[in-house]
Amino acid sequence: xxxxxxxxxxxxxxxxVLHGSFPDDPQFSVDTRLLQEGNIFIxxxxxxxxxxxxxxxxxxxxxxGVLMAADKKDILNAIDARVLAKKLVMLVPDTLRALKRIAxxxxxxxxxxxxxxxxxxxxxxxxxxxxxxxxxxxxxxVASSGxxxxxxGASLNMLRMRDHHKMAIFxxxxxxxxxxxxxxxxxxxTTAAITxxxxxxxxxxxxxxxxxxxxxxxxxYFTENSIGIINGDQAILAQVGYSHPVIKFGSKxxxxxxxxxxxxxxxxxxxxLKIYKQKYQVTLKQVHEGAVLNALAATAIxxxxxxxxxxxxxxxxxxxxxxxxxxxxxIKGKRGTIINDCYNANPESMKAxxxxxxxxxxxxxxxxxxxxxxxxxxxxxxxxxxLGRFLRKVPSLNRVILVGNMxxxxxxxxxxxxxxxxxxxxxxxxxxxxxxxxxxxAVLVKGSRGMQLxxxxxxxxxxxx
Numbered sequence: 001x002x003x004x005x006x007x008x009x010x011x012x013x014x015x016x017v018l019h020g021s022f023p024d025d026p027q028f029s030v031d032t033r034l035l036q037e038g039n040i041f042i043x044x045x046x047x048x049x050x051x052x053x054x055x056x057x058x059x060x061x062x063x064x065g066v067l068m069a070a071d072k073k074d075i076l077n078a079i080d081a082r083v084l085a086k087k088l089v090m091l092v093p094d095t096l097r098a099l100k101r102i103a104x105x106x107x108x109x110x111x112x113x114x115x116x117x118x119x120x121x122x123x124x125x126x127x128x129x130x131x132x133x134x135x136x137x138x139x140x141x142v143a144s145s146g147x148x149x150x151x152x153g154a155s156l157n158m159l160r161m162r163d164h165h166k167m168a169i170f171x172x173x174x175x176x177x178x179x180x181x182x183x184x185x186x187x188x189x190t191t192a193a194i195t196x197x198x199x200x201x202x203x204x205x206x207x208x209x210x211x212x213x214x215x216x217x218x219x220x221y222f223t224e225n226s227i228g229i230i231n232g233d234q235a236i237l238a239q240v241g242y243s244h245p246v247i248k249f250g251s252k253x254x255x256x257x258x259x260x261x262x263x264x265x266x267x268x269x270x271x272x273l274k275i276y277k278q279k280y281q282v283t284l285k286q287v288h289e290g291a292v293l294n295a296l297a298a299t300a301i302x303x304x305x306x307x308x309x310x311x312x313x314x315x316x317x318x319x320x321x322x323x324x325x326x327x328x329x330x331i332k333g334k335r336g337t338i339i340n341d342c343y344n345a346n347p348e349s350m351k352a353x354x355x356x357x358x359x360x361x362x363x364x365x366x367x368x369x370x371x372x373x374x375x376x377x378x379x380x381x382x383x384x385x386x387l388g389r390f391l392r393k394v395p396s397l398n399r400v401i402l403v404g405n406m407x408x409x410x411x412x413x414x415x416x417x418x419x420x421x422x423x424x425x426x427x428x429x430x431x432x433x434x435x436x437x438x439x440x441x442a443v444l445v446k447g448s449r450g451m452q453l454x455x456x457x458x459x460x461x462x463x464x465x
Contacts (some may be wrong), residue, residue, distance in 0.1 A: 003106070003159075008090060011105035012098045018073065020088030021040065023064050027136035028159050030099075030152065037062030040088065044095050044152070051095070056249075059083055069095055096152070103155035104186055105386045110161050110168070115301060116187055118172040118218050119195030119231075120211065121349050122294045123149065125320055126195055127171050133315030134167075137307045141167045144313070149173035149200050154187055167305065172218060176204035180217040182419035191304065192218040193229035197236050202377040212236040219244060229300045231293070232256075241344070247304060249296040257300045259292050266361035273313065275303055280313045288326045288356035290349070301359045324454065326356060329461040336441035338461055342453040345385045345446050351390050357444040364440045365398050369429055369456065370448020372404030381409045388413030399436060403429045404451055424454045433460070 004022045008015050029035040030042045032054045041058035043051035043066060052072045056079055059066075065088025068075070073091060076084060092098035107114075115130070117123050124147055134141050142165050144157040149171040161168050170187050174180045184192075197212045205211045216237075219228050222244045230237040232248025232255040249257035257283075258274040269284045271292060284291050295316040302312050321327065324343030331338055339360070341353045352372060357368065368391075371386055376383050388410040391397065404421040414420055423429050433443065433456070441461075447453045 003102075007105070008102070011102045014070075014090050015090060015092045015098065016070070018076075018091055019085070020065055022088060026064075026159075028067075028099075028156055029058075029063075030156065032057045032061055035061050035063060035155065038064045040065045040067060040090075042067045042095055042099055043072075044099070045069070055079070059087060064088060065090065067092060067095055067098060069093070073080035083252050099155045100151060100186060101152035103158040106161065107158050107186075107188060110163075110165075112165060113167040113191060113305065114167045114187060114189050115167065116172045116184070116189030116192035116218050117169065117195065117297070117301075118174070118192070118215050119297075120198035120200040120346060121194035121352075122290060122297065123147075123171045123173060124322055125291070125294040125325060126193070126301075127169055128320050128322060129316055129318075130169055130301050131293055132318045132320070133302045133307055133312055134172075137177055137302075137316050138259070139305075139307075141165055141169060143169040144171045147171065147173070151179075151183060151186060154183060157174070158187065164246065167280045174205070175201040177206070177214060178212070180214050181220050183418060184218050184220045188221050190223070190225070190228065191227045191301065192222075193297050193301055194231060194237060196217065196231050196348070197234055198346050199376060199379075200344075200346040200348075201298055201375050202379065203375045206237065206377075227304055229297065231297075246290065247300050247361045249300045250293075257296050257303070259296055260269060262289070262292055264268060264289055264359050266359055273299065273316075274298060275309055275312070278309055280309065281371070282313060285315060285317075285319050285354075286326070287359040288352060290352045290356075291320070294320075326353060329457065331437065331443070331460050332462070334437055334441065335439045336437060336443070338445045338457055340454070340457045340461075341444065341446040342371070342451070342457060343449065345371070345448045346376070347373065350446060353444060353446050354390065354394045359415060359441065359444075365436075365438045365442070366396050367399045367401065367433065367436055367441060367443045368394070368397055368408060368453050369401045369403060369443060369445045369447075369453065370410065371402075371426075371451035371453050373404040373449050374406075376406075380406050384409035385440065391415055391418065401429050401432050401436075403447060403453065426452050429453075430456055430459050 003026045006031050027039050029039040067090045070091040142160050172183050228246040232238045233250030248255040260272040262271040273280045273282045327340040329338045376443040384406045401421045
């Protein structure tokens with residue numbers, strides 16, 4: 001099984017090899033900033049940036065070759081011929097289409113289980129828990145890197161599949177209608193899980209019903225041997241007819257995988273895990289209740305794969321640390337903590353983060369920096385008002401700093417007497433927070449990615465990271 005000229009021509013009609021030889025174990029990159037020596041650089045044409053501009057930089061960084069558009073091969077004339085002579089140069093009609101065709105063709109060579117994970121929240125964490133369990137089980141696998149969950153990210157990760165793996169795990173994310181069907185057609189998961197349906201990317205996906213419909217397209221290309229795994233606590237998923245068997249997880253007794261007697265303390269969460277008829281006591285070393293749901297989804301996936309229950313329990317108890325997901329970081333120069341939860345935000349994840357912040361032990365002075373929740377469509381004012389009302393359930397808060405425009409609606413419904421200030425940008429919020437920080441302060445930072453609150457987190461913590 002080789003990636004060579006024969007494979008390329010079969011996968012991409014109209015492709016050709018200008019010169020160079022194929023590596024024995026090719027790795028691919030679309031970003032020169034992340035490119036490793038020996039990678040093949042794929043020059044994608046984006047809406048604002050054309051990757052072909054970076055071909056010389058890719059070769060300078062040690063790229064072994066390039067996949068580029070045939071009609072742009074004149075770019076090669078500016079590269080030293082002695083350098084170019086040692087590089088593999090593949091020409092295709094369209095690089096994005098070629099990447100997806102190559103990945104799809106590569107995928108067909110493997111018959112081991114391919115797991116797809118989607119949901120409005122919990123995709124990355126669930127994937128990481130599954131990986132922890134498989135590591136303990138000693139099962140070789142390939143998993144999508146970081147949050148690479150688009151068609152481009154999935155394609156790059158599919159090209160990492162090898163014979164020695166026993167399974168592959170792919171995170172699958174969407175923001176527009178029709179995207180999941182295309183992702184499912186590309187990846188062809190043999191088993192897939194939906195963690196949760198929430199109010200996320202509503203501008204591109206529509207109502208909650210529409211979101212569920214789109215997410216369920218992860219099962220679109222299932223065969224008779226495929227298994228779906230769903231959140232059985234959500235009627236929008238559980239009360240639907242499927243043409244394939246499903247495993248349900250959640251807190252309700254209808255689920256095959258259950259969490260019972262959940263107790264959230266100020267340092268950890270305990271619950272009774274029920275895997276069909278077997279029961280196990282579990283302790284998670286965190287206070288974010290979303291971790292329970294992620295653990296259940298990972299349990300459902302791995303028990304179906306035949307992993308022993310005791311290994312599953314050990315695996316879900318391993319702490320999961322993911323940048324931007326309720327990540328605890330020390331504040332530089334102060335005895336305090338910033339909770340970085342600003343990877344993204346929707347109404348459900350915002351509430352879960354605030355409840356976890358309420359449970360969190362430590363911090364004699366608690367501040368929440370909350371940014372706009374984007375892509376909520378015409379109902380955005382409603383959800384931001386609901387956020388203000390929800391803060392009544394976080395009585396330990398000493399102050400709120402609101403960042404953005406839509407949070408003006410949050411300000412109107414805040415609990416009476418809770419000190420609040422609203423600013424337009426993360427830079428403005430930095431100035432306010434600098435005056436607010438005390439020793440032993442605890443700060444929750446959460447908002448949609450477009451609000452760039454990660455830069456505020458970096459300002460106060462980067463020297464410590």
